Amino acid sequence: MTIAQNPEAARQAASLPRLDRARLAELAEAALTAATRAGASYADIRIGETRRQFVQAKEERLDEFFESSSPGFGLRVLVDGCWGFYGARALEPGAMAAAAERAIHNARAVAPIRVAPVRLEETEPHEAEWIMPLGIDPFAVDAPEKVRRLIEVNAAALAAGADYCVSSFSFATEERLFADSRGSRIFQSRTRAQPSFEVTVIDKGSGRYATRESLAPARAAGWDYALSCDLIGEAARAVEDARRKLDARPVEAGVTDVVIDPTNLWLTIHETVGHSTELDRALGWEANFAGTSFVKPHMLNTLRFGSELMTILADRSQEGGLASVAFDDDGAPRERAEFEIVSKGVFRNYQMALGQAHLIGAERSNGCAYADDTTAFPIQRMPNISLAPNPDRCSLEELIGGVEKGLYIVGAGSWSIDQQRDNFQFGGQMFYEIRDGKLGEPVRDAAYQGRTISFWNSLDGLGDSSTYRLCGSFTCGKAEPMQLAPVSHGAPAARFRDVTVLNTAREV
Ligand SMILES: [Zn+2]
The missing domain is CATH 3.30.2290.10 (PmbA/TldD superfamily)
Known part of the structure; x- marks a missing residue:
């Protein structure tokens, strides 16, 4: 070196x-x-x-x-x-x-x-x-x-x-x-x-x-x-x-509607959907380093992960995607990594590396292996994992227009989630008030929290491809010894109802 x-x-x-x-x-x-x-x-x-x-x-x-x-x-x-x-x-x-x-x-x-x-x-x-x-x-x-x-x-x-x-x-x-x-x-x-x-x-x-x-x-x-x-x-x-x-005024804590920009939503997708649908976590192999998952193999094809609007796509082909590559580190071609993790709200697929597929009755892996260095053992890691945009026209203005009282959240901030990938809390760079369908002033000290399944089932408005953006991270950490993987997550703007918003500055 x-x-x-x-x-x-x-x-x-x-x-x-x-x-x-x-x-x-x-x-x-x-x-x-x-x-x-x-x-x-x-x-x-x-x-x-x-x-x-x-x-x-x-x-x-x-x-x-x-x-x-x-x-x-x-x-x-x-x-x-x-x-x-x-x-x-x-x-x-x-x-x-x-x-x-x-x-x-x-x-x-x-x-x-x-x-x-x-x-x-x-x-x-x-x-x-x-x-x-x-x-x-x-x-x-x-x-x-x-x-x-x-x-x-x-x-x-x-x-x-x-x-x-x-x-x-x-x-x-x-x-x-x-x-x-x-x-x-x-x-x-x-x-x-x-x-x-x-x-x-x-x-x-x-x-x-x-x-x-x-x-x-x-x-x-x-x-x-x-x-x-x-x-x-x-x-x-x-x-x-x-x-x-x-x-800005401090945010008013409580249950409210939120419209989330892709610059924030990518990290929520990463933590709640990306990590929860890794098969090695679900099988209990990956437990030490904030491992495991609430998404168990018996939930395949039955778990209602989110609302009908939620389709989560895996791929290795998006231009600019940090996990875009022609073959994964098991030698599986990228075509294998084109699959739906969640289809219209229903959980359909885990991410798998070589040798894992038969454990859930699948024929073969879907191209989700990566070693963060040539000297590291290849483990199951995320391909690009993205929320599909609405095929019907829906602008950011329309999403905001459907909120009487709520917040519009831009940019990723602090984050925390339990090892089962269930209870979470996310900050952001900017939280703007929405009143009567109109964007207002920023508020400060805000974060949103929830549980993965109820949050995704509260998705009731989805932006079209004009609101879509590909974001991501260089440094998704997993395993012991820890490996860092690059991964992208695309998302349109999306609206969620009745989300708990916290005032992070208020004394408990
Ligand atoms: Zn990660």
Whole structure:
């Protein structure tokens, strides 16, 4: 791993040679051959490199610069129905034979505590190469240029009256070869970008302060996307929003109707639907790290998850989707990951990785595996998971027009949810009053809470595609040791009735 803590070293790191794919293929071949010769009934390997960069500026200065380049491989073997795994950084032939030995040793070591043998479904081999269409490679852009752009954002915020502004760019590129003992050889390359800032405005008289974070979403995209987000323009608007929050009346706690913007709703979808419908959680395998789920396998095709308006789609094909890729880390093609998790309100499908499908009587996995590094064991992770927009015309104004008294919620804020993915509480960047179908002034100190099933069943208004937006996160955490996955969630604006709204500043 090479790590650069300053821009000069980063320039050198960015000019490292691209991966030699023929060499990766040779190493993969060596590892798989060694594994199968030593007794593995199945073996697969992810081998390649992940590059990451994080640049942060506070006011007029560079605050943090980090760049890493992490080559590596992870070999997974199946021996007598037990998984064994070994991952390392060294990309050399000697390491492959040693890895096969260690992975098989690990599989045999867990055999005495095996509950049931791992059973793999049939998979067809794929030979493919998928390079994500990319505008400007962010790693080819000089670090000083990135710092200059961030300082411009901060300057715009300060000029508009902010007391503080911190802004950042995060970038990552994954280049990875997947190969398995059934003949798959898949090389993929993808890049993602997350532009972000937060402004703070202080009321010197009262000592109170308000913040507003940027709404520009993380995307699978390059430097050109980061530039297109107009952070400078948004910074001035964010300062105005923060000032309005400072002057705003406290929210009136109680039960009320809410219209939720996709910039907020994506996180609610992630926590309540995305995580609750992961099969490993439902089976109790994933319990330690805020795991498990209230959505049990016997609820398949019967649980009324939400109202008729609720259809939740999984995919790996939305342009800009952080989980968009041609094959998952089990080598399953993206077509497999096109499915409905919830269909017109009814729970229809779990997300599954290789070897899980038969546990609920399904034929095969639906392409939901990801390893956050080549050296990590691939686990079940979310594809893009989105709320389908209303096929009938419905604008944001119409949704708001249907509310006598309520709130319009914009931007993701704080969040909390129990390990069963049931009881939740979400904040937001802006809460605006709605009165008699008209948008009013912002209120402050608001959050909404509820329980997953009753919340989604209170969905009674859904915006059409004109209100749809794809948002998401670089860093969905799961498992121990924790793995961080990028994932996008699209949503239209949506209206929910009788939602409990809290005043978070009121003393309990
Ligand atoms: Zn998550």
